[in-house]
Amino acid sequence: MPVLHWNGKHLPSPNPASLRLDSVIYPGGTGYPNHSPCNHLYLGDNLAIMAALLPEYEGQIALIYADPPFFTNRKYPARIGRGEDSRKPAEWQLAEGYADHWPSLDDYLQFLYERLALMYRLLAPPGTLYLHLDWHADAYARLILDELFGPERLLNEIIWVYHGPSAIRSAFNRKHDTILAYTKSEEYTFDADAIRIPYDPTTVKTFASSPKAGFGKIPNLERGKVPEDWWYFPVVARLHRERTGYPTQKPEALLERIILASSRPGDLVADFFCGSGTTPLVAARYGRRFLAADATFRAIHTTRTRLVRENAPTFGIWSEQAAGEGKNPPFNFQISGHQIHLIGNPQPIYWELDPHWDGSTFRSYAQATLPPRAGELPRVLPLPHQSGDICLRAVTAEGIPYQTVLPGKL
Numbered sequence: 018m019p020v021l022h023w024n025g026k027h028l029p030s031p032n033p034a035s036l037r038l039d040s041v042i043y044p045g046g047t048g049y050p051n052h053s054p055c056n057h058l059y060l061g062d063n064l065a066i067m068a069a070l071l072p073e074y075e076g077q078i079a080l081i082y083a084d085p086p087f088f089t090n091r092k093y094p095a096r097i098g099r100g101e102d103s104r105k106p107a108e109w110q111l112a113e114g115y116a117d118h119w120p121s122l123d124d125y126l127q128f129l130y131e132r133l134a135l136m137y138r139l140l141a142p143p144g145t146l147y148l149h150l151d152w153h154a155d156a157y158a159r160l161i162l163d164e165l166f167g168p169e170r171l172l173n174e175i176i177w178v179y180h181g182p183s184a185i186r187s188a189f190n191r192k193h194d195t196i197l198a199y200t201k202s203e204e205y206t207f208d209a210d211a212i213r214i215p216y217d218p219t220t221v222k223t224f225a226s227s228p229k230a231g232f233g234k235i236p237n238l239e240r241g242k243v244p245e246d247w248w249y250f251p252v253v254a255r256l257h258r259e260r261t262g263y264p265t266q267k268p269e270a271l272l273e274r275i276i277l278a279s280s281r282p283g284d285l286v287a288d289f290f291c292g293s294g295t296t297p298l299v300a301a302r303y304g305r306r307f308l309a310a311d312a313t314f315r316a317i318h319t320t321r322t323r324l325v326r327e328n329a330p331t332f333g334i335w336s337e338q339a340a341g342e343g344k345n346p347p348f349n350f351q352i353s354g355h356q357i358h359l360i361g362n363p364q365p366i367y368w369e370l371d372p373h374w375d376g377s378t379f380r381s382y383a384q385a386t387l388p389p390r391a392g393e394l395p396r397v398l399p400l401p402h403q404s405g406d407i408c409l410r411a412v413t414a415e416g417i418p419y420q421t422v423l424p425g426k427l
């Protein structure tokens with residue numbers, strides 16, 4: 018079997034992160050304070066995080082979707098303005114997103130290899146890994162996955178096609194990504210009925226006029242067909258409803274198809290490069306449990322906001338450092354009756370409260386998020402009938418977290 022080599026290729030024994038439970042989020046207060054989360058977000062390098070998850074999750078995850086940096090050697094800023102003209106990039110308000118910069122291809126391949134090897138260990142025997150890349154590195158990744166899973170475990174090479182503007186004039190416009198799907202074993206989850214799509218109208222017409230067109234097999238036209246291995250979904254830039262401003266965000270429809278095909282309700286779905294959180298969002302929507310990680314606070318914050326807006330089940334946020342710790346906020350809070358008010362400027366884009374702060378894990382009883390396109394951030398949040406020390410956390414558009422504590426029994 019051909020095997021890919023590069024300078025420095027090795028599989029080190031992974032050094033686990035020492036994770037602490039920074040917060041538990043109860044979207045809309047549901048389940049507060051007794052539900053213990055079975056969904057988790059992790060802030061940090063996914064290599065150390067996956068290593069830390071091995072004792073509990075080795076062989077437990079039904080589906081892993083991985084959308085790592087593609088080896089483009091570019092920087093991807095996040096868009097933090099609202100209501101901007103998409104055709105005028107010079108006017109966009111930008112902040113740091115993530116970098117896809119590598120000293121060499123060797124470094125990139127080593128980065129992928131170590132992480133894919135851990136994903137393989139975390140997958141359950143009937144599990145599937147979907148690795149999303151493009152022309153920059155998909156050919157190398159295919160050989161790495163052949164080595165880790167075995168070439169016979171390639172389920173599909175999926176081509177996601179899309180369209181959009183491009184500056185290229187000396188080649189065909191590069192408008193597809195490649196998603197390599199590998200199963201851990203011969204017996205794997207694939208729910209064909211969950212992802213059927215309508216037959217093309219020309220196919221329906223052909224069978225209506227000539228039932229023999231299918232070489233003796235008449236398809237169940239009502240039931241629809243299993244999609245081909247090439248998929249068209251518009252990119253998120255065109256989907257105003259979904260856009261978070263996080264760079265290289267993937268469409269929900271893409272994750273829907275993957276999650277519905279390769280997991281069942283109640284299964285554990287993971288994404289260790291979660292970015293804006295498309296995978297945990299869609300997983301929660303379809304009753305799957307999720308684990309998701311990212312190296313940047315902006316990604317974890319964007320994911321948290323989407324999950325709160327979705328009214329997702331309780332989830333925990335883990336990190337190596339205290340993610341919510343920050344200086345005292347440049348805005349104030351005031352209690353009146355069973356409500357708390359946010360006062361003054363500048364405004365955050367998110368705030369939340371823990372009405373019984375224990376000085377360690379933040380239990381988020383109520384949250385306010387800035388509506389995505391227009392409208393104001395809610396400036397009032399409810400308090401429970403009884404509260405102790407009230408901890409308030411907020412995040413600004415620049416992605417800076419703040420925390421303050423109002424002592425109880427005022």
Ligand SMILES: C[S@@+](CC[C@H](N)C(=O)[O-])C[C@H]1O[C@@H](n2cnc3c(N)ncnc32)[C@H](O)[C@@H]1O
Pocket residue numbers: 061062063064084085086114115263264265266267268289290291292293294295296310311312313316
């Ligand atoms: C292509 S984006 C993922 C986009 C995501 N699928 C979405 O729909 O928004 C890749 C992400 O990987 C993250 N990342 C890169 N290296 C990482 C690492 N070592 N550990 C954890 N996350 C990492 C980046 O911060 C970035 O958010």
